[in-house]
Structures are given as C-alpha cells and as structure tokens.
Amino acid sequence: MGSDHVLFKGGHGEGDVMRDVLWSGEAFISFEAPRQQTPHTHGTGCTLATAIACGLAQGQSLQEAVGRAHAYVQEAIRTAPGLGAGHGPLNHS
Numbered sequence: 658m659g660s661d662h663v664l665f666k667g668g669h670g671e672g673d674v675m676r677d678v679l680w681s682g683e684a685f686i687s688f689e690a691p692r693q694q695t696p697h698t699h700g701t702g703c704t705l706a707t708a709i710a711c712g713l714a715q716g717q718s719l720q721e722a723v724g725r726a727h728a729y730v731q732e733a734i735r736t737a738p739g740l741g742a743g744h745g746p747l748n749h750s
Contacts, residue, residue, distance in 0.1 A: 662719055664709075668701055675731075677705075679723050686720055688727040697737035697745035704747055705730050 667676040672692065679686045708729045712722025733747035740746060 664723060666702060666705065668698065677723070677727055679720065681720065686723075688724055690727070690731045693731070693734050695734060695737060696743065697739060697747065698734055699744040699746050701730055701734065701747065704733060704749065 661682045663680040665678045665680075667678065670676065675690050675692045677688045679688070705726050708726030709719075709722045712725050713719065717725065730747070733749060736748040737745060738748055
C-alpha cells in the first residue's frame, strides 16, 4: 500500500527559487526555476497535473513528464494574460 512516486509542489514556498521535488521511488529529483513575482498563478496545480498526465500518455518517463510539465507551467505563469483583480489564470496557449 502507498505511493511509489510523490511530487512535492514548491510554489507556495519562500525564497528566490521555486522548487518542485519528485520522489522517484529511489531518489529525490529537483526541478527548479526562479520564483516569479505575480498574482497570476490560479490553476497551477491542475495545469501541472494535467501536463504530467499528457506526458505520460505520450510515453514519456515520469521524470521526463514532470520536467516538461514544470517548464510548461513556468512559461504559462511568465506569459499570463493578467486577467482579473485577484489571482488570475495562466496562459495555457
């Protein structure tokens, strides 16, 4: 019983570096990016999970899928359209 793999999201952490950490069942694998100071982060968890699932469906290894999804979410935050007065959505295109 239990999970063989776990992804710890680091978006709510502190500091200049945002770090997601994957437990692969054998080792911790870190995915890092400079922290982006923006309120437009609504939906990052759902977007990350969906992007990982897409990578797995395309035959990527878990580490490859998480790495690509991490990069995708970072770009989606960077290019967010700035909608709304609160936590706005990402740029999914």
